[in-house]
Amino acid sequence: MSTTATAVVRRPGPRAWLNLVVCEAKMVARDTAGLVVPLGLPLLILLTSAQAAGDQEVVAGFSALEAYVLPLVLTMVIATIGVINMPSFLAYYRRSGILRRLSVTPASPAMVLVAQVVVSVLQTVLGLALAVGVAFLGFGASPPAHLATTLGVYALAMAAMYAVGMIVAAVAPTPNSAVAIGLVGFFALGALGGMFGGPGSLPEPLAALGERLPFGAAVQALAAAWVGAPVEAAHLVSLGVTVVVGSVTAGLLFRWD
Amino acid sequence: MSSDTNGSGGSGRPPAIEAEGLVKRYGDKVAVDGLSLRVGAGEVLGILGTNGAGKTTTVEMIAGLRRPDRGSVRLLGLDPRRDRARVRQVLGVQLQAAYLHGALTVAELLDLYRSFYPDPRPAAELLDLVGLEEQRRVRFEKLSGGQQQRLSIALALVGRPRVVILDELTTGLDPRARRRMWGTVERLRDEGVTVVLVSHAMEEVERLCDRVALLDAGRLVAVDTPGALTARAGAETLDDAFVALTGKQLEAAE
Numbered sequence: 001m002s003t004t005a006t007a008v009v010r011r012p013g014p015r016a017w018l019n020l021v022v023c024e025a026k027m028v029a030r031d032t033a034g035l036v037v038p039l040g041l042p043l044l045i046l047l048t049s050a051q052a053a054g055d056q057e058v059v060a061g062f063s064a065l066e067a068y069v070l071p072l073v074l075t076m077v078i079a080t081i082g083v084i085n086m087p088s089f090l091a092y093y094r095r096s097g098i099l100r101r102l103s104v105t106p107a108s109p110a111m112v113l114v115a116q117v118v119v120s121v122l123q124t125v126l127g128l129a130l131a132v133g134v135a136f137l138g139f140g141a142s143p144p145a146h147l148a149t150t151l152g153v154y155a156l157a158m159a160a161m162y163a164v165g166m167i168v169a170a171v172a173p174t175p176n177s178a179v180a181i182g183l184v185g186f187f188a189l190g191a192l193g194g195m196f197g198g199p200g201s202l203p204e205p206l207a208a209l210g211e212r213l214p215f216g217a218a219v220q221a222l223a224a225a226w227v228g229a230p231v232e233a234a235h236l237v238s239l240g241v242t243v244v245v246g247s248v249t250a251g252l253l254f255r256w257d
Numbered sequence: 258m259s260s261d262t263n264g265s266g267g268s269g270r271p272p273a274i275e276a277e278g279l280v281k282r283y284g285d286k287v288a289v290d291g292l293s294l295r296v297g298a299g300e301v302l303g304i305l306g307t308n309g310a311g312k313t314t315t316v317e318m319i320a321g322l323r324r325p326d327r328g329s330v331r332l333l334g335l336d337p338r339r340d341r342a343r344v345r346q347v348l349g350v351q352l353q354a355a356y357l358h359g360a361l362t363v364a365e366l367l368d369l370y371r372s373f374y375p376d377p378r379p380a381a382e383l384l385d386l387v388g389l390e391e392q393r394r395v396r397f398e399k400l401s402g403g404q405q406q407r408l409s410i411a412l413a414l415v416g417r418p419r420v421v422i423l424d425e426l427t428t429g430l431d432p433r434a435r436r437r438m439w440g441t442v443e444r445l446r447d448e449g450v451t452v453v454l455v456s457h458a459m460e461e462v463e464r465l466c467d468r469v470a471l472l473d474a475g476r477l478v479a480v481d482t483p484g485a486l487t488a489r490a491g492a493e494t495l496d497d498a499f500v501a502l503t504g505k506q507l508e509a510a511e
Contacts, residue, residue, distance in 0.1 A: 009342040009343055009346070010346065010375045012373045015372050016372040016373050019368060019372040020369065020372075023365060023369050026360065026361060026365065027358055027360050030360040096356035097355045097356045098356055098357060098358060100322070100352065101355045101356070101357065104321075104345065104350040104352070105373045105374075105416070106342065106345040106346055106373045106374060106416070107373040
């Protein structure tokens with residue numbers, strides 16, 4: 001037996017990636033609260049406010065359902081997954097030594113991060129399909145005026161929520177604190193972004209602030225795209241800046257063990 | 258340093274692991290203080306020491322998990338940090354108190370870790386090696402501490418490694434599981450695998466190890482065959498030899 005390892009480097013292939021994604025999906029599916037909240041909470045808001053909202057025409061052909069309730073509900077889906085769920089999984093993986101264990105295999109702990117994002121995107125699609133399905137079939141919602149713009153804005157908003165989540169994962173020392181910071185972050189961003197009764201019910205300075213933060217910006221930009229109004233640059237800038245700030249912060253502060 | 262304190266023993270085997278002048282500090286505390294060690298290919302080396310002697314830090318530097326402040330490590334001729342990808346293919350590691358995805362079952366975890374390696378051992382063989390056949394559908398979080406430990410050992414062997422590092426192999430295992438793990442190490446030795454075994458248990462070290470490295474306060478006190486160490490200390494048992502050579506009592510496993 002030779003004493004020098006000259007073997008060709010064989011990195012984990014597609015099978016390893018698929019296996020990891022399936023395993024992450026099982027982890028998410030077996031975590032009941034983490035599975036139900038991002039699907040159930042937005043649906044609850046939709047069911048309780050869609051009827052009344054559907055009767056108020058806001059712009060030609062669109063009611064408050066499309067101009068307010070659906071953008072809010074869809075933003076809640078990505079915010080619960082990005083800001084609460086993902087960081088709590090990552091903090092748990094780090095704390096429990098799972099990332100460390102993976103770092104002594106040919107798989108890198110970064111693969112887990114990617115697999116988590118893939119699974120959370122799938123979960124988002126599920127939440128999106130559920131909310132949109134109920135809104136269309138149950139309450140006669142109209143499809144977006146600009147479908148491509150709406151999807152583009154949603155993808156950007158999703159990236160912004162993950163970026164916020166990565167900051168949470170980077171600064172939280174324990175899994176419990178990740179959940180706590182994630183929840184507080186979610187409710188703070190949500191409250192300022194109109195989750196409890198719309199920006200109109202907030203004092204002017206707070207509403208203005210909320211609109212600049214990723215949750216409010218996502219709701220406003222989605223609403224504009226849905227009803228065919230021009231999407232305000234300020235909202236897109238807010239989401240873009242969140243992505244950059246979150247990625248840089250996480251890059252600097254995130255610890256693998 | 259003379260060759261009998263860090264050489265590869267009387268076997269003349271070429272080294273699988275060469276550690277030279279390793280130093281690691283945590284703040285003011287020196288965990289490992291200029292440690293040099295060679296492990297011959299196919300050798301089973303035990304690392305024995307009290308808590309805080311620097312055993313885990315040493316093997317973590319050998320595995321590339323920690324960067325030494327000073328000194329160098331070669332594992333099968335590779336640098337564990339710079340040749341990371343190659344080292345990961347030939348090295349199996351059982352970490353102390355490592356946790357795995359809690360909601361996944363034994364079989365799911367084995368399949369996951371098997372998919373990371375080009376030529377993994379069959380899952381059935383791994384289950385048999387560590388005696389977890391009946392737990393294959395049990396989630397990791399539902400396993401007992403000893404069962405979790407055995408799965409962790411199985412995962413260290415998944416990729417048919419040429420070098421295996423086992424940190425606290427049998428701590429927390431019942432006597433039957435302990436003997437089974439000893440059989441597993443003996444099988445690895447028969448296959449020519451190099452094994453580094455961090456241990457608290459004298460009986461385990463005497464039975465399994467070709468040579469034993471005694472660590473105290475981050476330094477290598479002595480490294481030799483169990484018999485030679487006992488003789489050198491003029492002692493009756495390895496236990497007594499440990500006390501004579503380090504001036505400390507080796508406590509029972511925590």
